[in-house]
Amino acid sequence: MKYWNLKKINQSAVEKTGILPRSINKLFEKFRKELDPNAEVEALEEFKVARYQTVASVKYLLFLFVMPILINQLSKNFVFGPCINNFWNRSEYSIFLNASQEERAFAELQRFEEKLHFEILIGKVSHPSSAFVNHKMTEKALELATEYANESSAAIKNILADFLSMTTLISILIVTRRQFSILKSFVNELIYSLSDTAKAFLIILFTDIFVGFHSPHGWEVIIEVILRHFGLAESRDFIFIFISTFPVILDTIFKYWIFRYLNKISPSAVATYHNMNE
Template sequence: MALTDWLGAFRRAEAHDVSHDLDRGYEAALLIQSIELEHYNDRPVRPELELALPRAAQAQLLRRFRAALEICRQSLVTLEAHRGELIGQEQRQLQLIETVVSRYPVRRQPLPAISRSPEVLPRSLLGVVDQVRRQLDPEAEANMVAGFRRRRDSTLVSLRILLLLILVPVLVQQVSRTYLVSPLVDRFAPDHAFLSYPSPQLEERAVEKLRVYRAEIEFDYLLTGQPLPSREELHAKLASRAQELKEQADQESTHAIKNVFADLAGLFGFLFVCVVWRRDLQVLRGFLDELVYGLSDSAKAFAIILFTDIFVGFHSPEGWTVLLDGVANHLGLPARQNFIMLFIATFPVVLATVFKYWIFRYLNRVSPSSVATLRNMNGGG
């Protein structure tokens, strides 16, 4: 049993290393591609060229390029032994790393030419031949089993860290509010004014409840045919009810400070999970990338349209209004209509701009067919 646990832990650690190296190499390859596109007109980086940048900025850019290229080379050396275990999106990520590294050979040769020479055979045909060769390899079955185990371990780790990211902050927030924050605030609120600040909304609500209570008293007396109470009796009942409403308002005024302290405790719980299980978060990121980019082009376009219509579409103002009202009530803040309208007029616009920039710079290179499908689903816009 102990040997089985040790082997399982070793497989999980190896799977973490492979996923980590693949993610690092893929991010470095994307960084090199972005440098080529932005500063070298989508051509290989040539350090001897003078860019329209200050010397310090150009030197920093070249340092980033060399560091990213070194990461790509190290990742490629590490992943070469696990090539048979990679499938789907992982294979495409490895191919991108190989493509970037192949443009910058290690041996001393003249710098890359401005124009790339055409290849003798299409890269896709070479990929098919290489795939057939790997399938006929005697160790193909062992590599497939190892790849399945690595992906299974990555899936289990991703699901576990995802549950921890959701459950730990929620449990910490609820437990701390019930057993720690609420008793302390109720104990010290009468002596410290900052723990129970007055809220105009609570006062208006209490006055409205008192007005309704007076109308109910008069309605009950008229309904039963009894004479209306005298001014002294009505005043005594209203005074008693006003005292009850004041106590309720005082209790509700402390809910906001309780929510703030409990939310801070939940935030610390979330940060604790992120710090302690940092390696698992990297596995979760790779799992989500493979899950998202494994979708079909139509599914990607559908998800993008759904997300943009909810947060930056024509119907988003109603959703943002409800969300901001809920946050204001949770924190005990007045829901200012001017602030809400200003937020709706600026934040969704900024979010839409960032999202379009991401589609133009990243998604258009990683999955151009998804962008084309997105344009067709949007009516060609």
């Protein structure tokens, strides 16, 4: 019984698009099943298959989500963290990893100095002196040095821990190919079982978020966060080139998918998408 379930799930996972749209094929299949005297038995078997597929997919998806994160946090806190912290504590000059960190630190120090002089001018600081100003500036400089040294060490930890997590995820996908096939089949059935309006809504939502006219601002924030996460220099030229090319490539791939696959599987969803997008 279990072997039959897995066989049917794997067949559904590799199901390809035929000449007729998938909705028409399902309509004929529905009539055939209703006329079949063994329809009740087959319906029960299909329910068992669908239930097994759903439970297995949810468990596998949670495993794929939790395991890399768990490996990442454990390795960062108990393996790479102590080693990197030991190296950074022994090195007196390991503060900045790139010029972007220095520019941000200098800008913060300059703003602090301007704020301090402003407070002195408006009388908020009583009995100001050059020694007092130098003391405050030294305190702020040491605070910034500690902050950016921690940021630099955290970037090294992120690189090592993320690499280990990615290696773990790829290894899991390679070892558990059968579970991945079940998950792929489950996702396909979940997407293609949506109504035409729901499909069109999700398409418009996806395109507006990632390739819409307002998406460059979001991509800029995402790239800056990623670069800081790995301790890389925040090159404005690289960010602008990425923003001007990647969304265009993504939009082209997405339109090709609509034309090549979705238009054959569910042409009514494509028509609904065009009507909602006008």
